[in-house]
Amino acid sequence: MKEKIRELRLMAKDPLLLTVVLVIFASVILFILYPLFKVIIVSVFPDGAFSLSMLGKVVSSWHLRTAFLNSLLMGTLTAVLGSLVGFIFAFTITRTNIPCKKFFNLIAIIPIISPPFIGALAIIMLFGNNGLISSTILGLTNTRIYGIRGLLFAQVITFFPVAYITLKGVLESISPTLEDAAMDLGGSRFKVFRKVTLPLAVPGIASAMLILFVETLADFGNPLILAGSRFSILSVQAYLEITGMYNLSKGAAIAFILLIPSMTAFLLQKYWVSKKQYITITGKPTTSSIKLVSPRVTWILFAVLSLFAAVIIMIYLTIIWGAFANTWGNDNTLTLRHFAYVFGVGFGAVTDTIIIAGLATPISGILGMVIAFLVVRKKFPGKHALEFSSMLSFAVPGTVIGIGYVLAFNSRPLVLTGTLAILLINFIFRYVPVGIQSGIAVLRQVDPSIEEAAIDLGADSQTTFKKITLPLMIPAFFSGLIYSFVRAMTAISAAIFLVSSQWNLMTVQIMSQVNSGRLGAAAAFSLVLVMIILLAILLIRSLLTYKYGKLGGTFMKI
Amino acid sequence: MSVLLKHITKIFKDPNNTAKEFTAVKDVNLDVHEGEMVTFLGPSGCGKTTTLRVISGFESPTEGEVWISGKMVNNDPPNKRDTSMVFQSYAIFPHLSVSQNIGFGLDLKGISKKEIRTQVETIMEVMNFKDLYNRRPDQLSGGQQQRVALARAIINKPKVLLFDEPLSNLDAKLRDQMRIEIRRIQQTFGITSIYVTHDQDEAMTVSDRIMVMNEGEVMQIGTPFEIYSRPANTFVSDFIGRVNFFPATVISAGTDGVVVKCFGQQRVIPSWNGEFVKDEQVNIVLRPESLILGKLEAGKPFAKGVIKRSVYLGPTVEYEIELEGMDALMLAVTYNPVKEGFYRDGEKIQIDFDPVSAHVLPR
Numbered sequence: 001m002k003e004k005i006r007e008l009r010l011m012a013k014d015p016l017l018l019t020v021v022l023v024i025f026a027s028v029i030l031f032i033l034y035p036l037f038k039v040i041i042v043s044v045f046p047d048g049a050f051s052l053s054m055l056g057k058v059v060s061s062w063h064l065r066t067a068f069l070n071s072l073l074m075g076t077l078t079a080v081l082g083s084l085v086g087f088i089f090a091f092t093i094t095r096t097n098i099p100c101k102k103f104f105n106l107i108a109i110i111p112i113i114s115p116p117f118i119g120a121l122a123i124i125m126l127f128g129n130n131g132l133i134s135s136t137i138l139g140l141t142n143t144r145i146y147g148i149r150g151l152l153f154a155q156v157i158t159f160f161p162v163a164y165i166t167l168k169g170v171l172e173s174i175s176p177t178l179e180d181a182a183m184d185l186g187g188s189r190f191k192v193f194r195k196v197t198l199p200l201a202v203p204g205i206a207s208a209m210l211i212l213f214v215e216t217l218a219d220f221g222n223p224l225i226l227a228g229s230r231f232s233i234l235s236v237q238a239y240l241e242i243t244g245m246y247n248l249s250k251g252a253a254i255a256f257i258l259l260i261p262s263m264t265a266f267l268l269q270k271y272w273v274s275k276k277q278y279i280t281i282t283g284k285p286t287t288s289s290i291k292l293v294s295p296r297v298t299w300i301l302f303a304v305l306s307l308f309a310a311v312i313i314m315i316y317l318t319i320i321w322g323a324f325a326n327t328w329g330n331d332n333t334l335t336l337r338h339f340a341y342v343f344g345v346g347f348g349a350v351t352d353t354i355i356i357a358g359l360a361t362p363i364s365g366i367l368g369m370v371i372a373f374l375v376v377r378k379k380f381p382g383k384h385a386l387e388f389s390s391m392l393s394f395a396v397p398g399t400v401i402g403i404g405y406v407l408a409f410n411s412r413p414l415v416l417t418g419t420l421a422i423l424l425i426n427f428i429f430r431y432v433p434v435g436i437q438s439g440i441a442v443l444r445q446v447d448p449s450i451e452e453a454a455i456d457l458g459a460d461s462q463t464t465f466k467k468i469t470l471p472l473m474i475p476a477f478f479s480g481l482i483y484s485f486v487r488a489m490t491a492i493s494a495a496i497f498l499v500s501s502q503w504n505l506m507t508v509q510i511m512s513q514v515n516s517g518r519l520g521a522a523a524a525f526s527l528v529l530v531m532i533i534l535l536a537i538l539l540i541r542s543l544l545t546y547k548y549g550k551l552g553g554t555f556m557k558i
Numbered sequence: 559m560s561v562l563l564k565h566i567t568k569i570f571k572d573p574n575n576t577a578k579e580f581t582a583v584k585d586v587n588l589d590v591h592e593g594e595m596v597t598f599l600g601p602s603g604c605g606k607t608t609t610l611r612v613i614s615g616f617e618s619p620t621e622g623e624v625w626i627s628g629k630m631v632n633n634d635p636p637n638k639r640d641t642s643m644v645f646q647s648y649a650i651f652p653h654l655s656v657s658q659n660i661g662f663g664l665d666l667k668g669i670s671k672k673e674i675r676t677q678v679e680t681i682m683e684v685m686n687f688k689d690l691y692n693r694r695p696d697q698l699s700g701g702q703q704q705r706v707a708l709a710r711a712i713i714n715k716p717k718v719l720l721f722d723e724p725l726s727n728l729d730a731k732l733r734d735q736m737r738i739e740i741r742r743i744q745q746t747f748g749i750t751s752i753y754v755t756h757d758q759d760e761a762m763t764v765s766d767r768i769m770v771m772n773e774g775e776v777m778q779i780g781t782p783f784e785i786y787s788r789p790a791n792t793f794v795s796d797f798i799g800r801v802n803f804f805p806a807t808v809i810s811a812g813t814d815g816v817v818v819k820c821f822g823q824q825r826v827i828p829s830w831n832g833e834f835v836k837d838e839q840v841n842i843v844l845r846p847e848s849l850i851l852g853k854l855e856a857g858k859p860f861a862k863g864v865i866k867r868s869v870y871l872g873p874t875v876e877y878e879i880e881l882e883g884m885d886a887l888m889l890a891v892t893y894n895p896v897k898e899g900f901y902r903d904g905e906k907i908q909i910d911f912d913p914v915s916a917h918v919l920p921r
Binding site: 301351447449450452453455457458459460463467468471472 | 637
């Protein structure tokens with residue numbers, strides 16, 4: 001207690017720090033915790049009085065119970081298969097000498113910079129009722145792509161890159177000398193893999209699976225397009241309750257139920273799995289002289305990767321072709337009319353998206369750096385609570401956040417629904433964990449005495465942050481910025497509740513184009529969206545290269 | 559008095575369990591004079607770095623007062639204190655050039671670019687590394703980083719210069735050069751300095767006075783000569799250099815010496831530390847180089863023994879000797895062995911010592 005008072009007294013001496021901490025606390029409470037709180041309140045106080053009837057209704061509804069189980073099933077399957085594919089990619093790229101490594105790396109990363117439902121869109125274009133393969137080539141009239149198989153396929157393609165990036169990091173951190181040592185002690189290749197590589201990677205794999213589980217559970221775009229009526233998914237049901245039936249309390253109750261498995265997985269990941277991560281300490285990076293993988297297995301892995309690459313390329317080619325085809329499936333003559341639509345009627349959504357993502361990401365990035373700095377370097381009461389709550393938006397499904405925002409900012413004193421502000425605030429706080437995480441990672445590597453040296457030379461905390469800490473965080477800042485920009489550009493699950501006639505988003509446009517069967521326009525929108533993202537990455541990169549010379553180029557590896 | 563520490567105590571609390579305490583520094587009192595270089599010396603964990611950080615303001619004392627140039631600075635944050643620190647890790651700003659690093663403090667004071675340039679060039683000239691002006695930190699060797707860190711601290715003309723184990727990341731040869739260089743620059747600029755190290759050679763080289771610490775407490779404050787030849791207690795005598803203890807009994811204690819009995823012989827030792835009474839059990843403290851070895855001859859030497867092991871080091875030879883009537887092996891060093899001759903392992907010898915090189919401590 002005495003320590004806490006001392007910390008408070010120290011803070012009072014640094015009014016800027018105090019103000020910043022208070023403002024951040026206030027906004028985290030208002031824009032992260034309050035909407036979640038509102039979801040819970042509305043679902044247990046459906047008519048102003050405490051009652052579990054609404055939750056009971058949801059739980060007892062056969063239809064919603066099935067949707068809940070379906071969501072869990074889909075989450076689990078995607079987690080397992082997505083992590084498997086991610087592991088195969090990561091293992092092959094880090095542990096073998098297959099040709100075209102850069103190409104496969106790119107292939108595994110491309111889905112991240114695309115709208116999450118691009119896979120679903122392509123699947124419909126290929127295998128749907130008017131699909132190129134199903135209808136045009138095979139002549140089927142009734143396709144079974146809607147439902148669990150199609151959705152699972154789309155989810156794995158969408159989310160395996162997340163597992164790939166996580167596992168690549170894990171495998172790279174396992175020193176190949178350990179495998180060399182195991183082989184030297186007489187282990188066969190397979191034994192070494194089973195007894196050394198795999199056990200060391202297990203915490204990473206578990207972590208990747210939990211992340212994928214949470215993301216799939218929260219995902220909204222692919223299920224809305226592909227799940228259909230036969231395989232209902234909880235996040236879609238919540239959306240339908242709110243936008244279709246205007247039943248806010250039921251929507252909130254569904255959201256509340258959705259929150260339980262995602263929070264569980266998040267907490268498991270954060271407090272259990274991440275603590276089990278092994279750290280293999282090595283002085284200098286070592287390269288293995290003996291290869292863990294035999295040539296035969298290498299070629300098998302190469303074939304598997306090529307297959308996946310072919311599927312992903314096919315998806316993108318389909319989107320590109322679809323964007324230029326007159327009427328997909330019926331009349332595949334080339335035309336620019338879909339682009340005319342995007343840049344005509346639909347152009348409002350394009351500019352809105354750019355404005356919102358362009359404004360939200362830098363703010364979110366700076367906020368993330370500031371919070372990271374406070375958490376790593378400063379002492380103040382409630383520090384851990386701040387870190388935890390600002391990371392929460394990672395765990396909470398976008399659907400839940402969207403519903404929470406609708407509930408929280410629909411009445412006095414904060415009427416924000418329908419405004420630019422609500423979209424901005426939502427994006428800022430949704431992507432702030434990205435900045436926080438990369439900021440924390442960088443700061444933990446910066447020797448604290450570097451900042452102490454600046455203070456010792458007469459700089460106050462503000463000057464030290466501006467002149468020393470911030471410049472050192474620049475690389476992390478920009479890679480975080482790119483990542484959150486991509487996320488903001490491709491977001492849909494929370495945003496779909498918050499768009500209005502004044503402020504609309506491309507992703508929501510794509511969604512409604514798909515739902516009204518205008519696949520060409522959806523494809524054109526998707527293509528423009530990906531182009532904007534690529535352009536933005538290129539722009540930031542060249543800006544950095546210009547400003548920081550060669551160093552800038554190494555800042556980002558997207 | 560440039561730096562004055564009054565009853566400084568620092569207690570760390572376990573953040574998870576506030577009942578758990580660790581006293582890092584215990585009632586330290588020190589008066590550092592203007593232009594003096596004082597070294598805090600002690601084993602790791604003795605509280606020397608914590609004391610330094612209390613002076614710089616990075617830690618606030620649990621009890622006691624820090625005075626710098628006649629002003630109590632307990633409530634001043636580090637950036638308001640007129641101290642400059644040279645960090646163990648150098649803490650060179652990795653995104654700034656050498657000249658920007660050195661000029662950082664001046665820039666904060668709002669001094670003009672032109673003036674900063676002049677001053678940076680001057681100090682780099684004095685310290686003989688002007689050619690590195692535009693280098694980036696990642697292009698510097700350890701010794702060069704060390705110079706940058708030192709120049710960056712000195713250029714602000716602080717009232718007190720603080721060194722936190724500045725040479726521990728350098729290789730042995732460079733360390734020897736740099737400690738002489740640091741002493742030279744400190745004396746050139748006449749800056750009051752406090753220097754933390756666990757290396758006694760370093761402390762002997764650079765210091766006007768040494769403060770030896772152990773487990774948070776001050777063991778002795780004195781000149782290098784006093785610390786080595788007139789240690790205040792067993793810890794200091796053992797920590798600084800190597801030492802032999804000869805158990806003895808006090809016969810009488812007078813003003814010009816303590817008369818002790820050892821190996822059945824009485825000796826008058828002119829140097830001692832403590833109040834002794836008759837029949838008190840004490841130790842005669844003798845450094846290895848103070849033992850005089852000789853071939854066993856007739857008569858009554860101070861002690862007789864056998865060479866158990868000898869190590870030839872070039873300029874010196876070290877001998878481990880088993881003395882008659884003592885369990886512990888004694889260590890002796892002879893210089894210029896080519897001239898003085900060697901003793902073989904197993905050879906019977908006798909030892910003696912000159913009373914001026916001896917010292918008496920309570921046992």
